[in-house]
Amino acid sequence: GAGVSQTPSNKVTEKGKYVELRCDPISGHTALYWYRQSLGQGPEFLIYFQGTGAADDSGLPNDRFFAVRPEGSVSTLKIQRTERGDSAVYLCASSLKSYNSPLHFGNGTRLTVT
């Protein structure tokens, strides 16, 4: 399809486990963002990639969270030693340029940590 694709759509994991969430942006979009949305809240910024590099990772809550985009297209968000408080919907978005350009979101990955 032409939109942002995120897999898996749902992920249930046990506390302490490691998870990887994948994002496939719109072809040609150089800017890629990860957001996290908790119940009743708006999306909260985590990290921004321009090409392969993380240009702004100021939203990552702690060092258990890490993201990569090795070839400037697909990105993976990695969470180590998951905690119940990490349960949320993780949204990926891409845009054509990094200013005055709408973000196009995927449908998200719902992560549940038990």
Added chain:
Amino acid sequence: DQQVKQNSPSLSVQEGRISILNCDYTNSMFDYFLWYKKYPAEGPTFLISISSIKDKNEDGRFTVFLNKSAKHLSLHIVPSQPGDSAVYFCAAGDGSSNTGKLIFGQGTTLQVKP
């Protein structure tokens, strides 16, 4: 520190009437504003945007108004339709940051009754 606020968690209007959703912001560096619509189990979908050099932008049934002195923006939907029932998020960006990162409000759930 909530830089973008939507103080009304919900709004209910009759089909055919006007829906007005409000948003306030605190950061005077914001110069690009957007509205997104979100259905359950889907990612936010871009609706309409406005640059700080304008005070109004219109797209079909949707109009966004920006009052910079009051740091306030609003989305007008007229006439409202049952299919407009969704959660609406306002978002703001700071062009000087060169990241394209958007800060979102908490959302307002709109219900349009037939």
